Amino acid sequence: MKKYIYLAASALALFAFTSCNDELTQLPLSQGTIENFYATPGDFVQARNATYSVAFHGAGTYGYANRVLNLSETRSDNLYATTTASREWEGINSFYTNISSNSYIKEAYTSNYNAINKANQLLEKIAEKGDQIFTNPADKTAMAAEARFLRAFCYFDLIRWFGRVPLIERTMTAPEAAKIPRTPVTEVYDFIISDLEQAIPDLPPSYDAANYGRVSKYGAKALLGLVYMTRSSPTYGIDGATLGLNEWDKAYQQLNDIKTSGVYVFGADYDAIFKVEGNANKENVLTIPYTQSLPLSVGGNFMVELGYEPYFASFNLSAQGSLEAKEISTEFLNMFAATDKRKAFGIATSYTVASGTYKGSYTLPVFKKYIDPARYGNGREDWGVDFMVIRYTDVLMMMAECTLHGGGGSQADVDAIVNQVRTRAGVTANAANITLDELFAERRKEFFSEGNRWFDLIRSGKAVEIMNAWKAVEDTDGKIRTIDNNALIYPIPLSEILAVPGLYDQNIGYD
Incomplete structure (x- = not known):
């Protein structure tokens, strides 16, 4: 299981980049080095694994999950998540508005372009040398996919983060x-869709255990x-990712292919x-694997982002660096029914530290969905917990969203999906004539601490309205800015703006 990530660590060293200015001015390896490396099928496998590693695990401290x-x-x-520190x-x-130098924002830009550069290089070498290197043509086409x-x-x-970006x-x-x-967002979308449409026919429907974590045909369909x-989602009049194109039927078709494949099952527990x-x-439809405490393994630390040091200490774990809790909003906590298993499993509402720096009893709620001490390795960056980018429940609920936009299916299908989700959660399955607002509320309870909520708000078309209304109730300290569409x-990132003066304009509303 998770075999490919073992090779990724060594492959990263072979494919290091030197930089000039910043991320988009990354220089490739010298031509001679590239030619010498791409000489065997194993070399291509390492290059593929390195691309996975940067795309999923990031180019530095953080990965996609973080x-x-x-x-x-x-x-x-x-x-x-306000703080005085x-x-x-x-x-x-x-x-x-002054966050253009923020390390999280810069990482999103850097890691993605590093991975794109690796993918470009790999595709070029497959086109140039693939027929000579691969004895089985299917191996070449699958790797290109x-x-x-x-x-x-x-x-x-x-x-989704930045709107227009260089293609x-x-x-x-x-x-x-x-x-x-x-590049205009519409052109980047055309490129994305073209890549996915070319990839899907050449990807396998599933993998064996040794190749778990590689993208399947259905993982690609879920992304498409x-x-x-x-x-298709309502546009906000900005250069963002929502364009109001009303392609819900196309989305529904891709998601329904996953449902009818029979590969995935709605988990009972x-x-x-x-x-x-x-x-x-x-x-697991699309998953990022992590393995702890093994030679050349890639451990994760994404669960630390929403954790709290006293909670980790309650399991006698070493310091994780989560010195201040990102406090769960009261409004969100109050959404759950008393019997909801999702809250019981995913949110710690009380915990005790027996001894040490954090000795005491705590009642500050924190997210714990991905915190599993049994899969803890040798430090804060060595958790062996996989991160699900898209899971089957998400596929079903996205289908329901498409249905409510007229993309396919029926209202009865939507109600059945929501009732299925509620039944598993241990709450009353009373869904009837579910609306989009109700569906997004159910998604909020189902997918909290999985990184979906901001994207759901954007797709709802009501992100500004919802966030400002939430601020009026939750932000009693007045620390959160009232927002507009920008x-x-x-x-x-500021480093990109300064790298080549005049090449990029900054997104409106930022310093």
């Missing part, structure tokens, strides 16, 4: 990259469905979704 917890969950109405995440939560998926994944991530379709020198302006949903790993977990995308 990113969505910081930039989506912390931005949303699920958390009242000037933490990086406070500017995210409070909608500061994975590279296209990863490139599309990264570009979709970029436009880099091939490896470039620094001077070449310095001439590429920000979400792409169509996002660009909510807790098990987050405890069972590998192919045994039929909820706050729905993040600023382009």
Whole structure:
């Protein structure tokens, strides 16, 4: 299980980049080094694994999971994450306008473009040398499909955070990259959809245990469905990812293909979704694997982002660096019924530390959905807990969202999906004539601390209205800024603005 991530660590060293200016001016390896490396099928496998590693695990301290917890969950109405200690995440939560140098924002830009560069290089070498290297043509086409998926994944991530971004379709020198302006979102979407449509036919429906974590045909379909949903959602009059294109039927078709495939199963036990790993977990449609305490393993630390040091100490774990809690909003806590298993499993409301620095009893609620001490390794960056990017329940509930927009299915289908979710959660299955607002409320309880909430708010078309109404009730300290539509995308990192003066304009509303 999780075999490919073992190789990724060594592959990263082989594919390090030197930099000039910043991320978009990354120089590739010298031509001679590239030619010498891509000489065997194993070399191509390492290059593919390195692309996965940067796309999913990031180019530094953070990976995709950390990113969505910081930039989506912390931005949303699920958390009242203010602080007096000037933490990086406070500017995210409070909608500061001077966050263009924020490390979380810069990481989202850096890691995605590093992975795109690796995918571009891999695709070029497959086209150039693949027929000579691969004895089985199917191996070549499958590897190209994975590279296209990863490139599309990264570009979709970029436009959801930043709106217009430069479209880099091939490896470039620094001077070449310095001439590429920000590309209209519509053109980036065309590129994403083209990559996914080319990738899907050449991806397998599933993998064996040794290759768990690689993208399947249905993982790519789930992403394509979400792409169509996002660009179909109401536009806010900004250069963001929602375009109001009304392609809900296209999204529904991709998601329904996953449902009818029979590969995935709606898990009967909510807790098990987050405890069972590998192919045994039929909820996993698109997953980022982590393994702790093994040679060349890639451990994770994303659960630390929403944790709290006393909670970790209650299990006698070593310091995790979560010195201040990102407080769960009272309004969100009050949404749950007393019998809701999702709250019981995913939120710690009381915990005790027997001894040491944090000795005492605590009642500050914190998210704990992904915190499993049994999968803790040798330190805060060595958790062996997998992160689900898209799970089967999400696929079903996204189908329901498409249905409510007229994309396919019936109201009875929507009600049945919501009742299925509620039954598993141990609450009354009384869904009838569910509306979009009610569906998003159910999604909020189902997917909290999984990094979905901010994207759900955006797709609802009511993100500004909801966040400002939430602030009026929750923000008694007056620390969160009242927002307008411009706050729905993040600023382009300042380092990019300064790298080539005049090439990029900053997103409106940011310093």
